[in-house]
Amino acid sequence: xxxxxLLAGAGLAAAAQPxxxxxxxLADRTPAPTAAPSRDWQGHIEAAAGQARRADWMGGGTxxxxxxxxxxxxxxxxxxxxRVVAANRLDLDWPAQRGHDRHTLHTLQEAYxxxxxxxxxxHDLGRVRAVYGVATGYNPTDVFRAGSLRSQVSxxxxxxKHNRQGAVMLRSRHLSEAGALTGVLAPRxxxxxxxxxxxxxxxxxxxxxxxxxxxxxxxxRGGAWSERFSAQALLLAQEGQGPQAGLNLxxxxxxxxxxFAEWTGGRSRSQLAQALGATEPPQGHPRFNxxxxxxLTWTAPSKLSLTLxxxxxxxxxxTAAWQALQQGDPxxxxxxxxxxxxxxxxxxxxxxxxxxxxxxxLAPHLDLNAMLRFNPDDDSRLGWIExxxxxxxxxxxxxxxxxxxxxRSDFGAAAQTVVWQLSLRRWL
Amino acid sequence: MTSSMASMASALxxxxxxxxxxxxPLLPLATATAAASAAPSAQALLAASDALRNPDAxxxxxxxxxxxxxxxxxxxxxxxxxxxxxxxxxxxxSLVRFVAPARDAGKLMLYAGRDLWFYDPASKASxxxxxxxxxxxxxxxxxxxTVNLSREHHAEWVTEEEITDGERRPRRCHRLRLQAxxxxxxxxxxxLWVDAATSQPLKARYLAASGQLLKTAYFRRxxxxxxxxxxxxxxxxxxxxxxxxTVMRYSDWAPREVPDAWLQxxxxxxxxx
Numbered sequence: 001x002x003x004x005x006l007l008a009g010a011g012l013a014a015a016a017q018p019x020x021x022x023x024x025x026l027a028d029r030t031p032a033p034t035a036a037p038s039r040d041w042q043g044h045i046e047a048a049a050g051q052a053r054r055a056d057w058m059g060g061g062t063x064x065x066x067x068x069x070x071x072x073x074x075x076x077x078x079x080x081x082x083r084v085v086a087a088n089r090l091d092l093d094w095p096a097q098r099g100h101d102r103h104t105l106h107t108l109q110e111a112y113x114x115x116x117x118x119x120x121x122x123h124d125l126g127r128v129r130a131v132y133g134v135a136t137g138y139n140p141t142d143v144f145r146a147g148s149l150r151s152q153v154s155x156x157x158x159x160x161k162h163n164r165q166g167a168v169m170l171r172s173r174h175l176s177e178a179g180a181l182t183g184v185l186a187p188r189x190x191x192x193x194x195x196x197x198x199x200x201x202x203x204x205x206x207x208x209x210x211x212x213x214x215x216x217x218x219x220x221r222g223g224a225w226s227e228r229f230s231a232q233a234l235l236l237a238q239e240g241q242g243p244q245a246g247l248n249l250x251x252x253x254x255x256x257x258x259x260f261a262e263w264t265g266g267r268s269r270s271q272l273a274q275a276l277g278a279t280e281p282p283q284g285h286p287r288f289n290x291x292x293x294x295x296l297t298w299t300a301p302s303k304l305s306l307t308l309x310x311x312x313x314x315x316x317x318x319t320a321a322w323q324a325l326q327q328g329d330p331x332x333x334x335x336x337x338x339x340x341x342x343x344x345x346x347x348x349x350x351x352x353x354x355x356x357x358x359x360x361x362l363a364p365h366l367d368l369n370a371m372l373r374f375n376p377d378d379d380s381r382l383g384w385i386e387x388x389x390x391x392x393x394x395x396x397x398x399x400x401x402x403x404x405x406x407x408r409s410d411f412g413a414a415a416q417t418v419v420w421q422l423s424l425r426r427w428l
Numbered sequence: 429m430t431s432s433m434a435s436m437a438s439a440l441x442x443x444x445x446x447x448x449x450x451x452x453p454l455l456p457l458a459t460a461t462a463a464a465s466a467a468p469s470a471q472a473l474l475a476a477s478d479a480l481r482n483p484d485a486x487x488x489x490x491x492x493x494x495x496x497x498x499x500x501x502x503x504x505x506x507x508x509x510x511x512x513x514x515x516x517x518x519x520x521x522s523l524v525r526f527v528a529p530a531r532d533a534g535k536l537m538l539y540a541g542r543d544l545w546f547y548d549p550a551s552k553a554s555x556x557x558x559x560x561x562x563x564x565x566x567x568x569x570x571x572x573x574t575v576n577l578s579r580e581h582h583a584e585w586v587t588e589e590e591i592t593d594g595e596r597r598p599r600r601c602h603r604l605r606l607q608a609x610x611x612x613x614x615x616x617x618x619x620l621w622v623d624a625a626t627s628q629p630l631k632a633r634y635l636a637a638s639g640q641l642l643k644t645a646y647f648r649r650x651x652x653x654x655x656x657x658x659x660x661x662x663x664x665x666x667x668x669x670x671x672x673x674t675v676m677r678y679s680d681w682a683p684r685e686v687p688d689a690w691l692q693x694x695x696x697x698x699x700x701x
Binding site: 017019020021022023024026027030032033039042044073075077083114116119120122129130131133134158161162173175176177179180182218220227228230250252254255256257258260297299300301303305364365390392393395427428 | 490492494496497499502503506529530531533534540541542543544549550551552553555556557558559560561594596644646648661663665670671673675677679687688689690692693694695698700
């Protein structure tokens with residue numbers, strides 16, 4: 001039947017329809033493309049103002065905030081085969097960002113020289129933002145995420161990745177028909193491996209708190225199978241811990257759905273033991289621990305993309321241990337929370353999350369982004385919604401964030417329970 | 429919220445494609461037989477038209493996409509594209525770099541058959557995309573990068589007829605009906621008009637398996653590029669909303685050396701144009 005309809009419609013199709021003629025006239029008026037701008041640098045400046053409701057344990061009430069940020073990135077070729085890559089960020093915050101005393105916070109996100117003797121080999125030396133992982137929120141294989149958060153202006157995982165600082169390293173990569181082999185050496189650079197509060201600190205105490213070495217292998221198999229499935233294997237050695245293995249998997253399940261899984265495993269002390277510096281049994285006794293983050297991303301015809309992510313971490317406290325920690329010594333609890341925040345680790349063994357990205361959601365150029373995280377071990381939640389209007393060179397964004405749960409739960413312990421922020425970003 | 433029939437096409441499941449294909453035997457057999465005996469080789473015509481759209485040697489070009497809604501420009505995007513034929517993974521692998529707008533400059537997309545990766549230099553993260561996650565307006569990922577229709581479709585000659593081309597001139601054309609032969613094809617059904625004298629593809633209608641029109645495309649502004657007369661503009665008109673128009677204009681054609689190493693995900697962080 002549909003074939004007959006097609007045949008019937010074919011006669012109409014042969015002649016250009018009036019609508020087609022209108023469209024062609026419109027296309028006639030489209031100006032000729034101008035020469036594509038070529039620039040080695042990019043950046044933006046952003047002004048933000050917000051208001052937050054403080055948690056009861058912080059005294060309650062509301063507090064206002066203002067921020068001015070400048071972000072610049074440079075990627076320029078010095079000579080054939082040589083390039084320099086740099087990125088930095090300057091934030092002026094009133095009041096100062098949480099965990100910092102100063103209003104000025106500069107982050108040298110990366111600064112490295114890259115030598116590419118041929119298309120197959122690259123060697124990088126300097127501070128590099130090396131990002132691993134295929135999940136959206138929790139990335140166990142992102143081995144350089146610890147100590148990378150210096151400036152946090154949003155709970156959005158994409159913002160955290162954009163604003164992070166890299167680690168100082170030597171990175172070599174060799175590409176071949178068989179795949180890509182990457183080796184990284186990142187040394188400990190500070191006798192006192194602690195994050196720095198100084199406004200213009202390089203903060204190597206946070207980014208390079210221990211010696212680390214990483215090997216990553218990404219096979220590049222041909223054929224239709226590889227178009228639907230990709231894998232990456234990692235092997236990490238780091239000071240004070242046994243070797244850790246990692247795996248990144250991603251797959252295309254159809255026209256609209258992708259699946260991902262990332263896993264790490266190896267002998268290590270529990271997170272609590274690492275946070276408290278415990279080395280004696282039973283807490284300090286290393287055992288085999290695994291971390292997993294897996295899920296699906298589905299995209300609707302309307303461009304709405306939904307990601308469901310389920311994360312697990314056997315090195316984190318189980319429900320009983322977490323309850324004991326919540327009800328125990330406040331200093332111990334605070335030390336553990338500081339450690340997990342710096343390491344970007346799960347607070348407890350499980351985390352469920354949904355992420356939404358919806359370009360042109362409510363009107364052209366008006367995007368809706370959202371996140372809901374739920375900790376099933378203590379029933380606490382974190383919700384975040386952003387409306388972003390994209391202009392030619394200016395973005396206007398309204399963000400709302402809400403944390404709920406018990407006073408010392410994963411998300412209920414947030415210093416601010418509700419946060420509003422309006423920001424204006426000008427692309428340079 | 430916008431409704432894109434183009435994206436619906438790419439959302440069609442394997443079952444829908446097969447259901448659509450199953451409907452074709454309903455065509456009057458006598459008509460089909462008579463046409464086939466008198467017709468030139470439809471598959472050869474399709475291959476010839478593919479060759480005109482797609483240079484066979486590695487090349488680069490700039491694709492400027494402009495979107496209109498009801499006569500008003502609503503969006504624009506400039507992409508620098510490198511493409512290279514790949515006998516193993518499909519006809520072409522493409523590396524797409526966003527040039528404009530400023531917020532997207534430097535982002536990369538690697539398209540190797542169904543293997544589609546997006547890399548953002550700001551986050552240093554590579555993300556696998558599904559075909560449904562498209563770039564702009566009705567332009568699907570398959571429209572933006574280089575695709576050989578003959579590789580994914582079986583062509584059937586329908587008739588010879590006169591049409592109005594993208595320059596509003598009458599042209600004598602072969603009308604071909606293309607049926608997807610693989611579930612991964614961007615479109616299950618396509619009607620393609622190919623110039624009877626030159627094999628230039630002039631117009632296409634992309635249809636859902638149900639026969640519903642998804643979009644119409646005119647290939648126009650033919651110019652000599654890389655040794656052949658090639659279309660330097662595609663005008664895409666939405667099947668449901670004719671006021672939704674996307675113009676893709678191709679410029680800066682050039683032969684390019686594209687090492688195989690560039691066309692894998694791990695190279696994306698290293699890419700420097």
